[in-house]
Amino acid sequence: MTNPKAAMLVIGDEILSGRTRDANMHFLAQEFTRHGIDLKEVRIVSDDPEAIVSALNALRASADLVVTSGGIGPTHDDITADCVAQAFGVSIRVRDDARALLQAHYDRQGVEFNEARQRMARIPEGATLIDNPVSVAPGFSIGNVHVMAGVPSVFQAMVASLLPTLTGGAPLLSQTLRIMRGEGEIAAPLGALAARFPDLSIGSYPFQKDGAYGANVVVRGADGAAVDRAMTELASLFPADQA
């Protein structure tokens, strides 16, 4: 069985300007790993229609599913829904079910459901709504693309709404060994180990701490017994350097 391949498109001027440090990509990566969905690529583009449409079309062609984050609020810089409609060549308009959700929400709050807020009910033709238990304004799925908010608490709630509807694969299992030796010392035996376990992914992530060199070696794969065997071999290669 092959795990589904996913991509993510972050619409994020605030990340590209360095104002905000990404949180949604990190969250989605962890959730997908747990659900056996392989996140293969992430692109971060600015609030520019051409950039969004072209990245979206590239990713939805290359991946089994695409998640987007950002740009579906009520302000002038929220252009994601229009770009998604353009990418799919469909129309977009205020949809009754989305409007009803928002109308009820603002009625409860005693707040005017003004024109800006009605923008959040604009949904491309043929899309399915994604539930937003935090702030009601829905995300939506169209084709293999799932469009979600950029505010982390809302993004996370929408991912929780979406995940049960996705078919995952075997969760990727991983084990890590922290080895207090420079990568240059461990590279040769590690390469040989990787060659003996071609179905596993064996990565080495070096670090420096208090002037000492070390590496976290991560063994990943869907076959838990193979991960165990590789880790046992790995540990026996560097018996005195584990920390």
Place this chain on the structure above:
Amino acid sequence: MTNPKAAMLVIGDEILSGRTRDANMHFLAQEFTRHGIDLKEVRIVSDDPEAIVSALNALRASADLVVTSGGIGPTHDDITADCVAQAFGVSIRVRDDARALLQAHYDRQGVEFNEARQRMARIPEGATLIDNPVSVAPGFSIGNVHVMAGVPSVFQAMVASLLPTLTGGAPLLSQTLRIMRGEGEIAAPLGALAARFPDLSIGSYPFQKDGAYGANVVVRGADGAAVDRAMTELASLFPADQA
């Protein structure tokens, strides 16, 4: 004057799996903003030669300059230098100046300059070395592509070595106003403000805190006086809701 447009390619299985939260993109975004270089796109791909080569070729064609991070260490999963050589259609081999740097470093440490470590002296033909004051193994520049390490302390040191060699533009100035009102309230006046200042970028970043809705409104531009004027207007629109 137009600011140079930059792109970043992160080679990062560990980020796509959720093991590590990005730090290099966030650091580079902040440095570029300070130096008047516009980061327009970031792509994160896995340790897969085809994915790396194809992303690199797309980004170096669309951006004025490209920074890569990750995959230039001594282990079997460090394949970035080979992929860069392939993307540029040039050869790659151990280069004397890079080897001499590393040889001297390991001699000082009394550590063997073994075959794995010599991999870090493999440099594509025609490249210029980027100084690495942290752990010596150099990065390199070829064409408009600057190839750097993934370990954050090393990446940051390499960015510091690279930046003085890049021609920046006018630093992007930004001011933020935190408004304790839902985006739906501020969207209409904010859109009108953005229309009056077409040369500025005015972004709204909503948040929820302790059950209250608010938005950070960020005004960005190279013209400080225009940023000031827009901020003054913005503040006068919402006099009672600033926090």
